[in-house]
Amino acid sequence: MMYLAVLLAALAASSHAKGLFGEQDVLDYGIDPERYKAACPDYRHYAMMPHRPLSKGPLALPYQRPAPNCRTFTSSLVEKVIEDMTSKMEDKDLARIFENAFPNTLDTTVRWHVDGRGKKAQKYRSDEIGDEGHWDGAQSFIVTGDINAEWLRDSTSQLAQYQSLAKSDNGLKGLILGAINTQAEFVIESPYCNAFQPPPPSGVSPTSNGQDDSVHPAYEPSRVFECKYEIDSLAQFLALGNKFYNSTGSKDFLHSRWYLALDTLLEVLHEQAKPTFDEKTGRFDRNEYQFRRRTNLGTETLSLGGIGNPLNGGTGLIRSAFRPSDDATILGFFIPGNALMSVELKRTGEMLKAVGKTELAEKVQARSESITKGIREHGVVTHKKYGEVFAFEVDGYGSSIIMDDANIPSLLALPAMGFVDRSDKVYQNTRKMILERAGNPYYLDGRSFAGIGGPHVGLQHAWPMSRLVQAMTSDDDDEIMDSLDMVKRSSRLGLIHESIHVERIADYTRSWMAWANSVFAQTILDIAARKPHLLFGKGAEAYKIA
Secondary structure: HHHHHHHHHHHHHOOOOOOOOOOOOOOOOOOHHHHHOOOOOOOOHHHOOOOOOOOOOOOOOOOOOOOOHHHOOOOOHHHHHHHHHHHHOOOHHHHOOOOOOOOHHHHHHHEEEEEEHHHHHHHHHHOOOOOOOOOOOOOEEEOEEEEEEHHHHHHHHHHHHHHHHHOHHHHHHHHHHHHHHHHHHHHHHHOOOOOEEOOHHOOOOOOOOOEEEEEOOOOOOOEEEOOOOOHHHHHHHHHHHHHHHHHOOOOOOHHHHHHHHHHHHHHHHHHHOOOEEOOOOEEOOOOOOOOOOOOOOOOHHHHHHOOOOOOOOOOOOOOOOOOOOEEOOOOOOEHHHHHHOOOOOOHHHHHHHHHHHHHHHHHHHHHHHHHHHHHHHHHHHEEEOOEEEOOOOOOOOOOOEOOOOOOOOOOOHHHHHHOOOOOHHHHHHHHHHHHOOOOOOEEEOOOOEEEEHHHOOOEEEHHHHHHHHHHOOOOHHHHHHHHHHHHHHHOOOOOOOOOEEOOOOOOEOOOOOOHHHHHHHHHHHHHHHHHHHHHHOOOOOOOOOO
């Protein structure tokens, strides 16, 4: 009753209330914001139901943003971009999805943020026993959506569409700076882990993932939500800082803790470049990272007692125990993850050189070049139908896995990541292969939806994210619009789902996945800059946020 009373009081006090089915403006009649937030509905449930007003397009898509006082972070510049874009977009259903998706990370996933000067951070630092600067400065904890944990990969992508605004918006700049600092602490403490609990100084309680895992190196469960070693997670930590530096020119994150995180990351790459058997003696050399989960799903644990299948030496490639889908690799040299790592190491090296860290820059760039060479020498295979293509996984012995998965990094996303140009011949061959059922076992095509899926959600669900990446990596207007139309028709709740049953569009997984919403927003902004006529009409000027 107290929940209902506070909620109704808050709604009644709104200066422009439109009832339970409409948008609520910020309160201005003295309602305590903290009491209001206590009455806010859980967005996990809120996202599962349609809310008015509906879009003016034929699909009549719902408005799924929380009431202003229920949002976890706000930016007037983000609101301006929404107004600019939606007022120009001809397709009002696509405009509604953008209106919901572009701010979704800010609206719903910022569980904790401090600017580094508040009492919370100071109190924790005074009690903390550990390295100097531990949890110092701005901090931000960004959850993935309906799971109360932060994935390094997801949170980097969730913030990506705001990076170009950070130079003009101090609030966003502080939020992203905080995210870099928080990720640095995660990498320092548990570099082999992919998902993390709320930071100790946040005061937010940790949750259990309900799994029975045996992992080496050991980790603290109150700090780590899941510890699957994925090379792309570490690459995304670098990407977050690289994008921030390139967008803002700020060096505020280049402090002792970030450099320690970078050293820790490089040590992991050194360890995971080692072969299974010593190259001189041929003796088995147990890998530093081992993972065993009590499960009946083969994709959820590593074979051979938690070690994984053997990998050869001298390749220049880096092992990844798991994929960005959190599924286990079959052959540990995961090519898309290695490609992303090579790109971000190169960018990090360029940044380090610019700030005078020449020796470290050379070390970082040497590793990047070694990985790139390894991909070209071991990750490119000859397919009897498609010619030279990028393999999904290899082992350095000559074996390869030919497929693609919807999760990013993927083979389809190689140009979007900056590893190759769209016109690259090997990429074009690969693209043709992975977008056909005959070439990719996880390309799914049904009556209601078509796209790339993956073992994570089975053999009947494709991911809208794959169609968005298809649009971002295409120069063909028809292909781009076909992909957008399919994603639009599958988003009946006005948000992007994790996956869609290819035969029944109403059968989906996850109504709230901030990563997927961010990829949609990034796709729309990419098209607005490259091909504005597809969104705004013939003769329209390009729209670029800055």
